[in-house]
Amino acid sequence: MKLNYSALILSAILFVAVGGNSFAQEWPQFRGPEGNGVLEKLEHPEVWGSDKNIAWSVEVPGGGLSSPIVTGDRIILTSAVGANPPVSFMEGVRDMRPKKPNKAVKFHVTCLKLDDGSKLWEKTIVEKQPEFPIHSSNSYATESPATDGKHVFVYFAAIGTVAALDLDGNEIWRQEIGAFPTGNGFGTGSSLTMGDGNVFIQCDNDQSSFVVAFDAATGKEVWRKQRSGRTSWSTPLIWKNKNRTELITCGSGFVTSYDPKSGDELWTMTGISSAFSASPAADDERIYFGNSGPRSSGPLLAIGYNMSGKNQFVPDASIDNLDWSKMQAGPGMASPVSIGGYLYIPGRGILTCYSAEDGAVAYKERLKLQSMAASLWAGGDRVFLMDEKGKTLVVEVGPELKIAATNEINDHFWSTPAVAGKSLLLRGLKKLYCIRE
Numbered sequence: 001m002k003l004n005y006s007a008l009i010l011s012a013i014l015f016v017a018v019g020g021n022s023f024a025q026e027w028p029q030f031r032g033p034e035g036n037g038v039l040e041k042l043e044h045p046e047v048w049g050s051d052k053n054i055a056w057s058v059e060v061p062g063g064g065l066s067s068p069i070v071t072g073d074r075i076i077l078t079s080a081v082g083a084n085p086p087v088s089f090m091e092g093v094r095d096m097r098p099k100k101p102n103k104a105v106k107f108h109v110t111c112l113k114l115d116d117g118s119k120l121w122e123k124t125i126v127e128k129q130p131e132f133p134i135h136s137s138n139s140y141a142t143e144s145p146a147t148d149g150k151h152v153f154v155y156f157a158a159i160g161t162v163a164a165l166d167l168d169g170n171e172i173w174r175q176e177i178g179a180f181p182t183g184n185g186f187g188t189g190s191s192l193t194m195g196d197g198n199v200f201i202q203c204d205n206d207q208s209s210f211v212v213a214f215d216a217a218t219g220k221e222v223w224r225k226q227r228s229g230r231t232s233w234s235t236p237l238i239w240k241n242k243n244r245t246e247l248i249t250c251g252s253g254f255v256t257s258y259d260p261k262s263g264d265e266l267w268t269m270t271g272i273s274s275a276f277s278a279s280p281a282a283d284d285e286r287i288y289f290g291n292s293g294p295r296s297s298g299p300l301l302a303i304g305y306n307m308s309g310k311n312q313f314v315p316d317a318s319i320d321n322l323d324w325s326k327m328q329a330g331p332g333m334a335s336p337v338s339i340g341g342y343l344y345i346p347g348r349g350i351l352t353c354y355s356a357e358d359g360a361v362a363y364k365e366r367l368k369l370q371s372m373a374a375s376l377w378a379g380g381d382r383v384f385l386m387d388e389k390g391k392t393l394v395v396e397v398g399p400e401l402k403i404a405a406t407n408e409i410n411d412h413f414w415s416t417p418a419v420a421g422k423s424l425l426l427r428g429l430k431k432l433y434c435i436r437e
Contacts, residue, residue, distance in 0.1 A: 025114065027070040027418040030144040030191040031375055035237045036282045037337045039379030044424040046382060046394050048407045048435045055423070055436035058117040062108055064141030065373070066191070068427055070420040071147045073114045074167060077432065078154055080140035081106035085429060087136045088388055088412060098185030100133035105140055107156040111169060114420055117434060121169040130158040131179055134187030144191035146199065148216050153199050157188035162201065164219060173219030177212065180205035183231035183275065195238040195247070195260050198222055202249050204232040211236070211249055213263065223263035229254060234276035241284050241305035250276035250289050257307070271313035273298045278331040279375070281338040286323055286356065288343050290330025297328035300345065302359060324359035335375035335416075337383060340397040344383050346372050351385065353399070362399040369393060373414040388413055390428070409433060
């Protein structure tokens with residue numbers, strides 16, 4: 001048989017091209033493929049507004065602070081139908097005390113088509129009245145889902161339910177891991193993390209904290225580790241550094257690294273004030289984490305990839321593989337990013353840019369932004385910061401503050417955006433917006 005080599009070469013080229021395009025449309029978990037908010041390639045528009053580069057917008061059922069995820073041509077979004085929508089600290093609401101609904105809530109999953117936002121399917125995982133209250137600024141669907149391209153994984157911490165669905169919404173497996181009281185009744189927030197065929201959940205609470213790994217295909221528990229700390233809201237990060245792959249969990253006053261396959265503890269860092277809300281930033285050299293609350297600012301630490309053993313953070317003390325630290329410099333709710341040799345830390349209307357290598361401050365500038373809950377994202381030579389009023393600043397990567405664009409959409413935004421190739425997805429209070437040229 002005579003082979004048509006030209007046809008084979010053309011087929012290979014097309015395969016690579018189509019495969020590359022498909023991969024570009026994957027945003028499988030909170031903060032993207034690597035969980036650090038950094039894009040391999042920046043393709044979505046830098047400029048948008050209420051009348052510019054909005055491909056579509058659709059209303060989504062219920063409320064939630066979870067981020068959308070994308071696999072192929074499908075967007076997955078979770079929400080709590082029947083619960084009160086979140087309220088901003090800035091709205092001047094007098095009564096912000098934790099409350100729980102007096103009726104059952106539908107814990108809901110919606111699948112939309114990336115091209116036009118049309119609904120492909122929706123499913124209520126469970127309808128149940130949550131046992132514990134949440135703060136008015138939080139939601140009962142704050143944990144972002146995840147996908148391995150074959151399954152969709154959802155976690156509703158308010159009722160302790162973890163479920164795996166196929167891409168058509170059919171349930172594959174379910175686990176009940178328990179619902180627990182949280183610090184000051186604020187509620188839950190730590191999202192699912194994927195890695196090496198497992199689904200990881202960090203459940204830090206005020207009763208019985210733990211981290212657990214489930215086999216993505218079967219739902220079988222692979223390992224579980226009890227934790228001594230109380231409530232935190234940070235999402236675990238799979239850190240692929242120069243030395244190995246680690247599962248980093250930021251808890252209440254401490255950070256622990258686990259072997260993702262076995263759950264064995266690789267290292268710990270204690271002595272860090274208060275609980276974490278933001279998730280770490282990372283590159284292959286270092287991982288960067290810190291915390292700050294409404295009334296206090298905690299430390300910011302840069303840990304090298306050879307960290308090991310049990311460590312206690314003490315200001316100005318020398319610790320092996322603690323590359324640098326800064327006091328009163330930790331991020332608040334919005335997670336930072338590391339890109340191009342710089343680390344970008346948002347906080348209270350101020351953006352601080354550090355040298356990732358040694359922690360030298362490149363600049364610290366006040367921005368014309370409201371408070372931020374959505375985490376930063378970055379790609380190419382751009383960093384994006386979106387406040388809760390829908391204003392986004394596009395900042396050039398580098399040692400000087402240069403604002404490349406300012407974009408606004410009139411809505412409330414607390415969810416971290418998702419990126420699918422040329423599409424940017426922004427979840428507002430009631431609508432999901434697709435930014436695309």
